[in-house]
Amino acid sequence: MDWKLDNNRPIWPQLSQQLARRIIAGVYPPGSRLPAVRELAAEAGVNPNTMQRALAQLEQEGLARADRTAGRLVTQDFAVLEAARLREAEAVIRDYFEAMSSLGYSRERAVELLKEEFQ
Amino acid sequence: MLFKLLKYDFRAMWKQFSLIWGAALALALVNRFTLFRDKDNSLFTNSEVFMLAFIGVIVAMFVIAVIFVVNRFSKGLLGNEGYLMHTLPVRPWQLVASKLICGIVTWIGCGAVALLSPVLTIPLNLADLFQFPWTDLFRGILKHPDTILILLEFCLLMASSIALFISVMYLSMAIGHLFSRHRKLICTAAFIGLYILLVNFYSRIASISLVQRLMRIDTFGAGAMLKCSLFVLVPALAFLAAVCWILENKLNLE
Amino acid sequence: MRDYLIECRELYKSYGLRPALRGVNLDIGPGRIVGLLGPNGSGKTTLIKLLCGLLQPTRGTLAVDGQAIGPYTKSVVSYLPDRMYFADWMKATDLFDLFRDFYADFDYEKAIAMCQSLGVEPRDRLKSMSKGTKEKVQLVLVMARSAKLYLLDEPIAGVDPAARDFILRTILTNYNEEGTVLISTHLISDVEKVLDEAIFLKEGKISLHETVDNIREKEGKSVDALFREIFRAEPMEGGAF
Numbered sequence: 001m002d003w004k005l006d007n008n009r010p011i012w013p014q015l016s017q018q019l020a021r022r023i024i025a026g027v028y029p030p031g032s033r034l035p036a037v038r039e040l041a042a043e044a045g046v047n048p049n050t051m052q053r054a055l056a057q058l059e060q061e062g063l064a065r066a067d068r069t070a071g072r073l074v075t076q077d078f079a080v081l082e083a084a085r086l087r088e089a090e091a092v093i094r095d096y097f098e099a100m101s102s103l104g105y106s107r108e109r110a111v112e113l114l115k116e117e118f119q
Numbered sequence: 120m121l122f123k124l125l126k127y128d129f130r131a132m133w134k135q136f137s138l139i140w141g142a143a144l145a146l147a148l149v150n151r152f153t154l155f156r157d158k159d160n161s162l163f164t165n166s167e168v169f170m171l172a173f174i175g176v177i178v179a180m181f182v183i184a185v186i187f188v189v190n191r192f193s194k195g196l197l198g199n200e201g202y203l204m205h206t207l208p209v210r211p212w213q214l215v216a217s218k219l220i221c222g223i224v225t226w227i228g229c230g231a232v233a234l235l236s237p238v239l240t241i242p243l244n245l246a247d248l249f250q251f252p253w254t255d256l257f258r259g260i261l262k263h264p265d266t267i268l269i270l271l272e273f274c275l276l277m278a279s280s281i282a283l284f285i286s287v288m289y290l291s292m293a294i295g296h297l298f299s300r301h302r303k304l305i306c307t308a309a310f311i312g313l314y315i316l317l318v319n320f321y322s323r324i325a326s327i328s329l330v331q332r333l334m335r336i337d338t339f340g341a342g343a344m345l346k347c348s349l350f351v352l353v354p355a356l357a358f359l360a361a362v363c364w365i366l367e368n369k370l371n372l373e
Numbered sequence: 374m375r376d377y378l379i380e381c382r383e384l385y386k387s388y389g390l391r392p393a394l395r396g397v398n399l400d401i402g403p404g405r406i407v408g409l410l411g412p413n414g415s416g417k418t419t420l421i422k423l424l425c426g427l428l429q430p431t432r433g434t435l436a437v438d439g440q441a442i443g444p445y446t447k448s449v450v451s452y453l454p455d456r457m458y459f460a461d462w463m464k465a466t467d468l469f470d471l472f473r474d475f476y477a478d479f480d481y482e483k484a485i486a487m488c489q490s491l492g493v494e495p496r497d498r499l500k501s502m503s504k505g506t507k508e509k510v511q512l513v514l515v516m517a518r519s520a521k522l523y524l525l526d527e528p529i530a531g532v533d534p535a536a537r538d539f540i541l542r543t544i545l546t547n548y549n550e551e552g553t554v555l556i557s558t559h560l561i562s563d564v565e566k567v568l569d570e571a572i573f574l575k576e577g578k579i580s581l582h583e584t585v586d587n588i589r590e591k592e593g594k595s596v597d598a599l600f601r602e603i604f605r606a607e608p609m610e611g612g613a614f
Contacts, residue, residue, distance in 0.1 A: 007565055007595035010586040042546045045538065047406050047567045050586075123474045134462060202458035206425050207475045208448035299389050372427040373388065 003044040011046055015054035016061075023063050023074055024085045034064055034072040120209045124217035128191070132221050135187060139180050140232045146173045147236035173240075177233050184229045188222040192289055197296050201372050211366035215289065215359060222285045223278055230277075272344040279351040286358040287313045293365040299373070317354060324350065378403045378522055378553050379424065384433035386419050393419040395577035397433070401553060403521070406567055408585075408596070409557040411574035412604055417557040418455060420574070421524045424555075425452040438521055448476065451520035455527050457507055465495040465510045469517075476518055478549075484517035487547065491539075505532065512540060516547040523554040529563060537563050562597040571596050573603060 005014050019040075022028055034040070034055070041051040055072060058064040062080045064072045075081065100110035150173055194200055196214060204214055260266050291313060295306030377400040384397040394416045401407055409417050422428040423435060426442040437446040459468055465488065472479040488495045491509045499507060508531070515523065525544070529537040537560070545567060548554050558564055565571070565585060573581040580603065585596050592599050 005566060007562065007597060008589065008593065010589045011566060012586065038546060038550075042542050045541060045545070045566055047569055048545070048550060049405060049569050120475070126474075127471060131460065199456055199458050200460060202427065202452075202454045202456065205427055206447055206450070206452050208444040209475070210444060368429055370427060370429060371388075372422065 005044070005046070012050050012053040012057065015044060015046065015051060016057035019054060019058055020061070020063055020084055021088060023058075024081065024088060028074045030074050030078070030081065031076045032074050033067075034074060036071055121213045121217060124207075124209065124213055125220060128217050128221035129224075131191070132187070132225055135183070136225060136228065139176070139183060140228065143173070143176045143180055143232050143236050144239060146176055147239035150240045173236070177236065180229050180232065184225055187225060188218075188285055189288060189292070191218050191222065193292050196366065197292065197372070205366075205370060205372065211370075212363040215363055215366065219282065219285055219289070219359065223281050226281050227278065269344070272348070276344045276348045276351065279348040279355065283317075283351050283355040283358075286355045286362070287317070289362045290358040293362045296371065297365065297369055299371075313358070320354060321350075376400075376402060378438055379435070379555075380439075381420075381435045382433055384420075384423065384435055385431045386416075386423060386428060387431050392577055394423075394430075397577070397579055399572070399579060399582065401555070401570070403553050404551055405569040406548075406554045406556065407570045407572060408561070408564055408568040409555055409572050409574060410559070410561055410596075410600060411557075412559055415574045416577040417574055418526055419577075421452070421526050421555070421557055424522070425450050425524055449478075449521040451476075451515045451518040451523045453511060453515040453523070453525040453528055455530070457511070459499060459511075461500040462498065464498055465493065465513075468499075468510065468514060469495065472514055472518070478519040480517050480519065483547070484513050487513045487517055487543070491543065505536070508532070512543060516543060519549040519552070521549070521552045523548055523552060525554065525556045527558055528556060529558060529560055534563070541567055561600050562595070565596040568596070573600065575604065 003015075003018060005011055019028075019034075028034055035043075037048050037051050037055060040055075041048040044051065055064065059066060059072070061084065062077065063075055063084055065075060067073050096114075097107060097110055100113075101107075105113065150170060195218065196204055205211075207214075287310065291306045291309035294309040295302040295304075298305050379399060379401040381397050381399040384394055384399075385392070386394040397416075397420065409420065411417050419428065423430055424437060424442070426447060435442065438449055440446050469479075469481055469484050472484075473481050485495055488510075491513065493502075493506055493509050493513070499510065502510070512528065515525070523544075528544070529540050532540065541564065544554065544556075556564055556568075568585045570582065570584050571588060572579055581599075588594075588596055588599055594602075
């Protein structure tokens with residue numbers, strides 16, 4: 001999974017979103033330890049302070065929690081994970097409708113096309 | 120910190136001069152075995168070639184020594200290497216002192232090699248060396264301990280003279296560095312200017328009666344050369360102080 | 374701990390009659406990565422050389438860690454110059470010895486380890502190394518120190534894009550996090566992701582000093598885009614400020 005960063009927007013929200021997606025996708029499984037800030041920062045090619053801020057955001061969302069000995073652990077609270085998954089799904093759906101609308105499809109037509117594709 | 124600087128300066132010096140000094144001494148030894156052997160051979164033999172090579176090496180050695188001192192300062196402190204030296208946590212005077220001490224030692228080393236190599240050329244054999252009245256020599260020295268003192272003073276005078284010469288070179292380079300263009304030209308002009316200044320200084324000084332009394336030839340002995348060294352060292356120190364001031368306040372590594 | 378690591382007040386520097394810096398006021402705090410951005414000739418290198426003591430200001434004052442430039446500041450500043458500065462006959466390990474002798478914060482083992490990860494053989498003579506390898510050695514010398522201030526002058530200017538990433542990653546993984554890194558460059562799109570703050574230097578003056586997130590949030594564009602805008606806006610601008 002590569003980091004995709006858009007320099008036209010603040011970096012840290014993009015980082016925290018992509019970290020969240022990794023957690024939901026199980027790249028970082030529930031209860032596992034997240035890599036150190038410095039490691040993640042180097043991997044994404046960003047400043048450690050920026051990565052720190054992104055991780056703090058994850059903590060605020062409840063997806064990760066700081067552990068005195070082991071750095072940061074991914075949450076094991078499946079309700080939280082499920083909620084995050086749903087949030088991301090909603091974002092994907094929103095994007096879909098936006099993209100379809102820009103192609104000139106109405107919402108109804110977009111839903112129909114989706115159903116046809118599914119069959 | 121000065122000792123650490125000296126360590127690196129001496130390492131650079133040894134890198135360059137170990138080969139030259141070795142070559143000079145080796146050639147002297149070669150001469151020892153070729154020069155004094157086949158006298159009756161009227162033809163041009165190898166010996167002349169070796170003798171010429173030997174003289175060439177000695178001359179080259181002194182030329183290289185001058186270039187070395189100039190380069191260590193101009194490249195090492197005012198050129199690209201200065202980027203390293205001037206970002207070390209040391210004072211400029213330490214940088215200058217290290218280069219100066221290394222320069223003096225280099226020239227003394229060259230002088231020693233130049234003196235030693237003709238000695239090596241003389242075909243002495245070990246037996247002769249043992250027969251030499253070394254003990255008488257030592258006894259004589261012990262009877263007149265000032266001999267050693269005078270010898271030491273002579274060495275000091277030589278060292279101070281070298282220091283003065285090097286400090287003149289350093290100061291002219293530092294003055295050249297103050298300008299953004301024509302640095303080499305200004306450096307040469309500064310060197311000539313400083314030389315004239317020194318000559319004037321000494322002729323002026325020689326006419327002062329106090330100095331004349333101090334330097335009277337009949338008191339030539341223990342103290343005289345010491346005083347001479349002092350007169351040499353004072354302008355040298357003044358020049359070095361100026362060099363340090365320029366490096367401290369006017370350094371301009373563009 | 375003091376608030377600012379670098380403090381410049383009304384800093385002027387001219388080379389003869391040509392001004393390079395014209396009244397720079399600058400405060401930079403500890404623990405961040407700062408980009409010193411500007412086109413060629415805007416005074417970036419001059420500012421960096423003033424900070425590491427290779428130049429003396431014409432007017433104004435500057436302090437690093439609360440001290441005037443001198444042996445103390447030099448002992449806490451790690452400087453990557455825009456050129457090679459070592460004698461060719463040395464080996465990389467000779468330079469490491471030298472750095473260990475003079476800088477208490479130089480980590481010899483780390484330097485050797487960095488060499489290995491960068492593919493440099495530390496016992497080779499510098500003379501036999503390619504330009505790129507020598508640059509790596511210089512980078513190792515600078516980043517193997519645990520300095521308070523890293524001054525990196527155009528660290529990625531002369532290398533291809535793949536190597537740029539590599540160098541930036543080396544800097545990111547090795548700098549002392551309590552320290553500040555000041556990177557001068559004109560290749561903004563390559564470095565902007567790693568920056569906390571950006572300083573725009575224009576004709577010897579600071580025209581902007583802002584955190585990069587603020588720039589993106591307020592302007593809705595990348596630092597690179599803003600830079601292009603600012604420095605393209607008045608292409609014919611003369612000397613009168």
